[in-house]
Amino acid sequence: MRYADGGGLTAEQRKRREEVRMQAVYLFEEDAKVPCIARELRVSEKSVYQWRRAWKAGGREALRSKGAPGYDCRLDPHL
Template structure:
């Protein structure tokens, strides 16, 4: 999901999505098929199959959030301060 400001999900959104993936892991442990997991959790079949593959390879840990996506900021703290000042000036 993309937003106009260029960001991705918020921390709350990432936690919510991670919660759904971890629920899927619990269902996989109960030998529930990906199609049924998709139906119960109201997610796409594609997502359920991808999560199942990850779960088989690495367990529930493989479904944990990896944090925000995208590249990390390469600006130094000093440059970030300068940028903020410039932006505030208009």
């Protein structure tokens, strides 16, 4: 899907989502149940299950924001 305004999230929105994931990490470490985490953070249980899998596989760093999505520029640096 394409969006007229470029779509995606702003840097501020990405930061906010990362903060929510870091709150989830704290709750994972406290061994909170997925439905409780989802309710507290106001996200879907599906998201919490995905985050927990990523956290178990790669720790806190696995849930950090990877920056804006998209393709790398393929233009020659001299252009």
